[in-house]
Structures are given as C-alpha cells and as structure tokens.
Amino acid sequence: MYKVLGYCNLHHSVKLGPLTEERSLASTPFLGRYAFIDFTLSNFSNSGIDRIGILVKEHLRSLVKHLGSSNAWTINTKIGTKAILYNEKDAKNSRYNHDVNNIKENDWLILREKADFVVIAPVHFVMAINYQEVIDEHVKNGADITIVYQKVDNAKTHFETCDVLTLSNNVITSLKENKCTKDNAYISLETYVISMQKFEELIYKISKISALYELRDLILYAIQNEKVYGFEHKGYVRCFDTLNHYLEYSLELLDFKTRQKLFLENWPIYTITNDTPPTKYLNNADVKNSFISNGAVIDGKVENSILSREVIVKEGAVIKNSIILTDCVISSDAHLEYVIEDKYSKVMRAKDIRGSKEDPIFIKQGDVI
Amino acid sequence: MAKDLVAMILAGGKGTRLEALTKKVAKPAVYYGGRYRIIDFPLSNCANSGIDTVGVLTQYESVALNNYIGNGAKWGLDGNRSLALILPPRQKEEGANWYRGTADAIAQNIDFLDSVNPKYVLILSGDHIYKMNYRQMLADHLKNKADATIAVLNVSLKEASRFGIMNVKEDMSIYEFEEKPEKPKSTLASMGIYIFSYSVLKEALIKDLNNEKSSHDFGKNIIPYLIAKNKRVFAYRFEGYWKDVGTLESLWEANMDLLDNKQDVGLYDNDHMKIYSEDTKSVPEYIGKKGIVKNSLLNQGSVVLGKVEHSIISNEAIIEEEAEVIDSVVMPGARIKKGAKVYRTIVGENMVIEENEIINKEKKGIVLIKD
Known part of the structure; x- marks a missing residue:
C-alpha cells in the first residue's frame, strides 16, 4: 500500500x-x-x-x-x-x-x-x-x-x-x-x-x-x-x-x-457526537418525508423538511420545505415554508413566513422574530 | 496521586429474568430508551459527579460489555487524570476464582484499590436507571462522620418486602438491615449504592473473604457486619426516578416511562446531568411520506415508513410501509416488515418481523422477540 x-x-x-x-x-x-x-x-x-x-x-x-x-x-x-x-x-x-x-x-x-x-x-x-x-x-x-x-x-x-x-x-x-x-x-x-x-x-x-x-x-x-x-x-x-x-x-x-x-453500504459518514437524547414525538406530531435529528421535540406538523438537533416544534406549528438548524424554536401557529432558519433562533411572533423555491427566506442566527 | 472518591461498578450479573435478552450480553449492556445501554446511567452519573476513576467489574458474557466500556471515552473518562478500568476475574498467585458475590468482587480487587489509594469508595450497580449526583451523597457521608452510607429510596409498604429494608433512627443512622422482610418495619429500600470509608471497607472485605459461611454479598454480609460492629452506618435518602429493570415487564415499563411518566429519568432536563452514550455511525432519522409517528422516541438512523405509536425506536431500526408498532420497544437494527403489526412487544437487536406477521394480537403481557 x-x-x-x-x-x-x-x-x-x-x-x-x-x-x-x-x-x-x-x-x-x-x-x-x-x-x-x-x-x-x-x-x-x-x-x-x-x-x-x-x-x-x-x-x-x-x-x-x-x-x-x-x-x-x-x-x-x-x-x-x-x-x-x-x-x-x-x-x-x-x-x-x-x-x-x-x-x-x-x-x-x-x-x-x-x-x-x-x-x-x-x-x-x-x-x-x-x-x-x-x-x-x-x-x-x-x-x-x-x-x-x-x-x-x-x-x-x-x-x-x-x-x-x-x-x-x-x-x-x-x-x-x-x-x-x-x-x-x-x-x-x-x-x-x-x-x-x-x-x-x-x-x-x-x-x-x-x-x-x-x-x-x-x-x-x-x-x-x-x-x-x-x-x-x-x-x-x-x-x-x-x-x-x-x-x-x-x-x-x-x-x-x-x-x-x-450513503453507501460499508461507507459510513462519521461526525461528532453531541450525546443528545432521541427525538421526542408528542401527541400532535405529524411528520412526513423529513429528516429529524436527536434531541428535537415535535408536537406540530413537519413536511419535506430537515430539522437539526434540539429543535422544538410546538403544537399547531407548520414547517414545509424548510431547513431548521440546531436549537431553534417554532411556536404555535407559526407557518414556515421554504425557510432556512439558522441556529438558536426563535419564531415567536411572526405567524406566516413563506419563501419560495427560488427565493427562500433566511432567518439569522439567534434572532427572535 | 491519591483520589478522594473512586467508583466501582458491579456489572457482572446475568439478569436471568430478562430471558433471551441477556443470553449473549450482561444485563448492564441491555439497550434502553432507543439509544442507551443501562450502564450509561451509572457511568454518566460518575462523570457528572466529577468522579474520574471508575472500575467496572464484569464477569457474565463480558466481551460485548468490555468492548463497550473501552477506555471510558464515551463518558469522558479517558483524560490524563482519569481512568476507566475493566476488572474481570483473573488468575492470581493464590489461584483463580470467579467473583462469588458482590463483596467478593471488590475484595478480589483490593490490590487495584490500594494502587489508587482512595479515601472513599463508591459501590454502584451497573443495571439501574437513575440520575444522581454522588457528591451530594459523599457530603452527607462526611457530615455524619460515617463509615458507610447507603442510598435509600422510599417505597410503598407493599413493595417493601421485595427489597433490602433499612431500619433507621431519627438521625438516619441504620440500626438494622432486613433482606426482603415479610413484615417490613420501614419503607426505606436499599438502592445498592454505597459509600464506604476505604479503610473500614477494606477491613470488612478481608474478614468476609475468609469467612466460608458468608455469601460475600454487600447487603447480606458486609452491611450487617458493620452494624454489628457498631460502625457508623447511615442512610442517604434519594429522591427522584430510580428503576431496577429486573424483568421484561419492568424493562418495558421503564421504556414507557419515557413517554408517559412526567417524573421519568429526565433525559431532556437542563440539569447538567446529561446521559452520555455511544455515538452510532447512523444516517439521519427519516420519516416517510406515509409515516405516522406519535407519542414516541426515535433515535438517529431509524426509518419509519409505517405507523409508530407510543413506542421506542432505536437506531437503524426500520418500520416498513403499512407496518404498525404500538406500545412497543424496538431495539437497534430490528426490522418490522411490510404489513406486520407489533403490540406490547420488545423486539430484540437485529430481529426481523416478517411481512404481515402479527405479534401479541391480544395485547396481553409483554412479548419478547429474540433468538
């Protein structure tokens, strides 16, 4: 060799x-x-x-x-x-x-x-x-x-x-x-x-x-x-x-x-560990066609989306075609489509955040909106 | 360098009542909560209590467990000044012995303890699920100027006859220990967690080692001996979640606690008591277009194309289309094939439930699927 x-x-x-x-x-x-x-x-x-x-x-x-x-x-x-x-x-x-x-x-x-x-x-x-x-x-x-x-x-x-x-x-x-x-x-x-x-x-x-x-x-x-x-x-x-x-x-x-x-057989992709607990799905969780990471707690609707670690999706929230990064919170009744939400940010007051495939909306790291 | 407190985790037990689950692995290595093995709890507790030297005593089917513990890196015990050491029975000059009991296991490793030279020794069991800061217990031990301190849990009077019960005076000093009493005088049950001042422990262990009538057990022999010798033995009251998963039912219940019990072990609590575990080389967890997941825990690497309700799904487990998993625990790598239905079942590691197969249709008791 x-x-x-x-x-x-x-x-x-x-x-x-x-x-x-x-x-x-x-x-x-x-x-x-x-x-x-x-x-x-x-x-x-x-x-x-x-x-x-x-x-x-x-x-x-x-x-x-x-x-x-x-x-x-x-x-x-x-x-x-x-x-x-x-x-x-x-x-x-x-x-x-x-x-x-x-x-x-x-x-x-x-x-x-x-x-x-x-x-x-x-x-x-x-x-x-x-x-x-x-x-x-x-x-x-x-x-x-x-x-x-x-x-x-x-x-x-x-x-x-x-x-x-x-x-x-x-x-x-x-x-x-x-x-x-x-x-x-x-x-x-x-x-x-x-x-x-x-x-x-x-x-x-x-x-x-x-x-x-x-x-x-x-x-x-x-x-x-x-x-x-x-x-x-x-x-x-x-x-x-x-x-x-x-x-x-x-x-x-x-x-x-x-x-x-x-993701091929016998070709693992290594990454760092964060020792987060498993994903928790609550009674109102409705998740379809999505990747969800450990530590997330989901009680809302998630479709065609990717959620990173420890994201909290409250009851009544809707997330579609979006990428939500680590430690974000999506409050009740917020509706997100084509959104990229950077780490540690919170959707608290905004109810309707809709971008498009050609023009996704970006939420800055740590912002509360 | 002398250490103030070192931990010795007893992890040699077979766990016969867990049936086929412990045929090939020791009980501390049994999976829990979708991503943990039971021994992650005492090991993480040690790490979170600032205990950097941990001996793990293994015996029954120890290869998988020894491999899992490795150098202790999973729990941050691989630093310069820390040590995670696996201590299986070994051949010595005097001959070779299996560990004949919990006390004997420690007694056979007095040479190791001497080399670390601790002031206090914490004895733990490798098969309990709980979070505990052992430093608080040590503070109690010091305050009482105790020779031994035993962690106790308040149980119901009905349950009390299943445990070793501590009868205490007002100051929490123990005047009597009763193993599984028919008529319990108190409801303070021993959790199998002890802190000893090392010199007292060493003396008692050596005496016990040479006593042929002894069953070399902490509860049955060492504690009664210390009480009889008028040593200062105290109870330390623990409040919080604690589960000894002795049977399939209790293992299932402990898993369901993560879904139903508000006072569960607190995996999601922001309490600086994170439970560390192995990081599997998993792909992201995926829920399919027709997937339904409610009231459940899923670990990384799991794939759900069917329906999961009120269940625990481990890494690399696959729930195919039209399959249903209800009130169940699915361990790593298991596969529930298309149209299969699984109720109140523990599906063992890498097991396959065939297409349209129905497990525990009557939803009675708990079924284990394991070869």
Missing part, C-alpha cells in the same frame, strides 16, 4: 450567502446531523488515508469547534495525522492567502510524512468516493496528475461555479470555467491525485512564475506540460454553491433512491 497524504482544501469553498457569513462551508450544518467536511474526512478515512492536512483560509473558530479532538475520524491517533494548516503570514492579504502559499508555508507536513502521493479534495462537492481507486488508476496510467470528474447533463443550471474539462483518450487537454451554455459537460470535481515528487516540483515551479498562482493555475500549467489524466466518478455528486442549491440539494436527499447513492 502507498503512503498517501491527504489535503482537505477549504481555500476554494464556495459561499452559501448568509449561512456562510461567519462560518466556513466545511463546518456548515448539513442534513441535520453532519457538517460538509464530514463527507471529505470520511472519504479519506474509509479510503484508508489517515494523514490529513486541512488547508484553512478563514473562519477557524467554527471549524476547530466542529473538529474537536477529531476522534470521530481516524486521524487523531498516534499513527494518524491531523494538521490544521493556516497561512498566518498571508492571512490578512486575500491575494496571497491561497492554497499554494498555504501548502508552501506548511511544507513541514510534506517533509514529515514522506508520502508517495497526495490527494487534494474540497468539501463543497458532496460525494462518496474511494480515493484508493483513483490512485490505482493514476498508477496504471503512469500519470503525473489525475483529476476526478463527472460527466453531467445539466451543466446549464447546475455546477455554475465549476470548471469544465475536455478529454482526449482520458487525457485532459483543457480546463475552463463553466459558461453554462451546454448541458453536457465533464465537470472537474476539484479532486486531484498527484505523485509526490511532481507535486513538490510543481508547487515551487508555479510560485516562481507568479506568487499569486493558486492550485487551479498549477493544474492549468500541468495540463499544458505534464501527463494529466481524468478519473470518472459515476456516483452521486452535487456542488453546494448557493443558498438555493443548499435547500434544493438537501431536500432532494429525502428521496430514498437519491439518498442510497450517497
């Missing part, structure tokens, strides 16, 4: 509007019980990769809180590595605070781990993927870099912030921004396998060309000058890139068939 160093790259995390104003996408709540980074870390863990560097750009607080001692994954043991990599030197200079500089600033990890390959993966693509299979393919092809991609037929309305690849015999010949003009496209999932020697070489080479060059520029350079192959990921993938998509894609997973593609 190869020695592999995994980078969880948060530098290119997309923004979900007000939801990510003060938190990183990595630690943003997802499906009631997870945060986005859980999927990437679980993919690493399940792929047998337990030396991980997390490349952090900003919002350290919420991320450190979520990671805790990281004993939910396998990276905090004596044989594993969890390093939170932060480029303090360039933290206040947004042009310089990019992934390549962060990797260089924290090159002690490369020197220490002496890995054969690096795997770089973001958190805004939610999927279940075995990186070992990508490495095997990478070795078989004798590639310098392998890029994971998906062949999609909806690139006009989805993957708007992503890059489109062109391939010839599985060799990648170009990478361009998705202009959303064609539905059929090969979308880059920004997940890369790179042979270690080539990685070190390219990191320093690219910095000499421009100090502002980021990982994406490194890949662009490599496509021109090195052997860059594609690896097709055929399973579930969604790019969580806007608040609307956050709502749409989250609710989409209520469908069993869709969910089955993400």
Whole structure:
C-alpha cells in the first residue's frame, strides 16, 4: 500500500450567502446531523488515508469547534495525522492567502510524512468516493496528475461555479470555467491525485512564475506540460454553491433512491457526537418525508423538511420545505415554508413566513422574530 | 496521586429474568430508551459527579460489555487524570476464582484499590436507571462522620418486602438491615449504592473473604457486619426516578416511562446531568411520506415508513410501509416488515418481523422477540 497524504482544501469553498457569513462551508450544518467536511474526512478515512492536512483560509473558530479532538475520524491517533494548516503570514492579504502559499508555508507536513502521493479534495462537492481507486488508476496510467470528474447533463443550471474539462483518450487537454451554455459537460470535481515528487516540483515551479498562482493555475500549467489524466466518478455528486442549491440539494436527499447513492453500504459518514437524547414525538406530531435529528421535540406538523438537533416544534406549528438548524424554536401557529432558519433562533411572533423555491427566506442566527 | 472518591461498578450479573435478552450480553449492556445501554446511567452519573476513576467489574458474557466500556471515552473518562478500568476475574498467585458475590468482587480487587489509594469508595450497580449526583451523597457521608452510607429510596409498604429494608433512627443512622422482610418495619429500600470509608471497607472485605459461611454479598454480609460492629452506618435518602429493570415487564415499563411518566429519568432536563452514550455511525432519522409517528422516541438512523405509536425506536431500526408498532420497544437494527403489526412487544437487536406477521394480537403481557 502507498503512503498517501491527504489535503482537505477549504481555500476554494464556495459561499452559501448568509449561512456562510461567519462560518466556513466545511463546518456548515448539513442534513441535520453532519457538517460538509464530514463527507471529505470520511472519504479519506474509509479510503484508508489517515494523514490529513486541512488547508484553512478563514473562519477557524467554527471549524476547530466542529473538529474537536477529531476522534470521530481516524486521524487523531498516534499513527494518524491531523494538521490544521493556516497561512498566518498571508492571512490578512486575500491575494496571497491561497492554497499554494498555504501548502508552501506548511511544507513541514510534506517533509514529515514522506508520502508517495497526495490527494487534494474540497468539501463543497458532496460525494462518496474511494480515493484508493483513483490512485490505482493514476498508477496504471503512469500519470503525473489525475483529476476526478463527472460527466453531467445539466451543466446549464447546475455546477455554475465549476470548471469544465475536455478529454482526449482520458487525457485532459483543457480546463475552463463553466459558461453554462451546454448541458453536457465533464465537470472537474476539484479532486486531484498527484505523485509526490511532481507535486513538490510543481508547487515551487508555479510560485516562481507568479506568487499569486493558486492550485487551479498549477493544474492549468500541468495540463499544458505534464501527463494529466481524468478519473470518472459515476456516483452521486452535487456542488453546494448557493443558498438555493443548499435547500434544493438537501431536500432532494429525502428521496430514498437519491439518498442510497450517497450513503453507501460499508461507507459510513462519521461526525461528532453531541450525546443528545432521541427525538421526542408528542401527541400532535405529524411528520412526513423529513429528516429529524436527536434531541428535537415535535408536537406540530413537519413536511419535506430537515430539522437539526434540539429543535422544538410546538403544537399547531407548520414547517414545509424548510431547513431548521440546531436549537431553534417554532411556536404555535407559526407557518414556515421554504425557510432556512439558522441556529438558536426563535419564531415567536411572526405567524406566516413563506419563501419560495427560488427565493427562500433566511432567518439569522439567534434572532427572535 | 491519591483520589478522594473512586467508583466501582458491579456489572457482572446475568439478569436471568430478562430471558433471551441477556443470553449473549450482561444485563448492564441491555439497550434502553432507543439509544442507551443501562450502564450509561451509572457511568454518566460518575462523570457528572466529577468522579474520574471508575472500575467496572464484569464477569457474565463480558466481551460485548468490555468492548463497550473501552477506555471510558464515551463518558469522558479517558483524560490524563482519569481512568476507566475493566476488572474481570483473573488468575492470581493464590489461584483463580470467579467473583462469588458482590463483596467478593471488590475484595478480589483490593490490590487495584490500594494502587489508587482512595479515601472513599463508591459501590454502584451497573443495571439501574437513575440520575444522581454522588457528591451530594459523599457530603452527607462526611457530615455524619460515617463509615458507610447507603442510598435509600422510599417505597410503598407493599413493595417493601421485595427489597433490602433499612431500619433507621431519627438521625438516619441504620440500626438494622432486613433482606426482603415479610413484615417490613420501614419503607426505606436499599438502592445498592454505597459509600464506604476505604479503610473500614477494606477491613470488612478481608474478614468476609475468609469467612466460608458468608455469601460475600454487600447487603447480606458486609452491611450487617458493620452494624454489628457498631460502625457508623447511615442512610442517604434519594429522591427522584430510580428503576431496577429486573424483568421484561419492568424493562418495558421503564421504556414507557419515557413517554408517559412526567417524573421519568429526565433525559431532556437542563440539569447538567446529561446521559452520555455511544455515538452510532447512523444516517439521519427519516420519516416517510406515509409515516405516522406519535407519542414516541426515535433515535438517529431509524426509518419509519409505517405507523409508530407510543413506542421506542432505536437506531437503524426500520418500520416498513403499512407496518404498525404500538406500545412497543424496538431495539437497534430490528426490522418490522411490510404489513406486520407489533403490540406490547420488545423486539430484540437485529430481529426481523416478517411481512404481515402479527405479534401479541391480544395485547396481553409483554412479548419478547429474540433468538
């Protein structure tokens, strides 16, 4: 087995509007019980990769809180590595605070781990993927870099912030921004396998060309000058890139068939524990097609929605097509539709809060309305 | 470093009256409330009482229980200065012995207690459901300058003959202990929770160890011995929920208490006495388009496509379409298939109720489904 160093790259995390104003996408709540980074870390863990560097750009607080001692994954043991990599030197200079500089600033990890390959993966693509299979393919092809991609037929309305690849015999010949003009496209999932020697070489080479060059520029350079192959990921993938998509894609997973593609047999998704008691359903509870998390106490109506931990839904309250985050209270007779309610907020006086699929209503963290 | 208070949890019992539920696991490892095992309660109580050294004495079917306890991390007992140690019977220079009784189990681990060198030892049972701050009991022990303090619960006169009953003076000092008396003189029942000053305990245990007539039991032997020796033995009155789930009926009742009893163990109370447990690698809990869930507790990872009323559903349990679960307890990984109906039943871990099967149609007694 190869020695592999995994980078969880948060530098290119997309923004979900007000939801990510003060938190990183990595630690943003997802499906009631997870945060986005859980999927990437679980993919690493399940792929047998337990030396991980997390490349952090900003919002350290919420991320450190979520990671805790990281004993939910396998990276905090004596044989594993969890390093939170932060480029303090360039933290206040947004042009310089990019992934390549962060990797260089924290090159002690490369020197220490002496890995054969690096795997770089973001958190805004939610999927279940075995990186070992990508490495095997990478070795078989004798590639310098392998890029994971998906062949999609909806690139006009989805993957708007992503890059489109062109391939010839599985060799990648170009990478361009998705202009959303064609539905059929090969979308880059920004997940890369790179042979270690080539990685070190390219990191320093690219910095000499421009100090502002980021990982994406490194890949662009490599496509021109090195052997860059594609690896097709055929399973579930969604790019969580806007608040609307956050709502749409989250609710989409209520469908069993869709969910089955993400939550695979023998591919557990690990997360931190909160030791909350089970969900309590009272006499007037009427819950349909929803994810409900532990500690919630429900006496109202909940439909096509996702409730996080310890949400209280009072008798007579109605929640439809909404995502309610941890510790919220929905009082009697409140009616919520297409609402994203951030943590610790309370709906006390407002009776009718209705957004739409295209324009969901956002309730700020801790607000009482 | 000497410790002021260490806990020893007796978790070796078989729990014969729980029938097939304890065929493969010890009673403290039995599931409760959809996400707990019974031993989570004393272990969480220790953690919440600031007791950082806990010995767990296991014997009967101990593999699953030992594995569950691990290094104590589930209850925050894995820190630098804390210790959760599993103490099964072992071979020694003098020979090998099973634990012959509750007192013998502690006596055989005097070497461990000596190494920790505590001032006071708290003896607990691993199969009771309750929340208790043991520090308050220790404060009482200190105030009374006691050698031993026994937690007691006020029971009804009718129930009293099922328990070990403490007869006390006005100052709560115990002058007599009666095991399951026919005509009880008091209604203060022992909860099997003791605090001993270690030096007194050690002396009594060593004496008892060599007494061939003794059944090596705290209630039957150690406490009467201390009373006879005029030691200062006091009762500490506990008020609150406490349940010894000895039988299938009482296990079922204890689960139903979480739905019906306003004075239940208080899982949702904001009292800094959280009950810690294992975090299963579950997917989110899902209620289907035709699902009906009322007056019930559901744990993460459960899926309800049918109807659940007045029941406890554990992680990874699946209730399929048109299935009905009423007044029942469904343990982890169990599956109630399409059209099956289950009334007043405890469905054991990973059990399957086949399509259209009806369990306990007459709704009488409590049925256990377990292989």
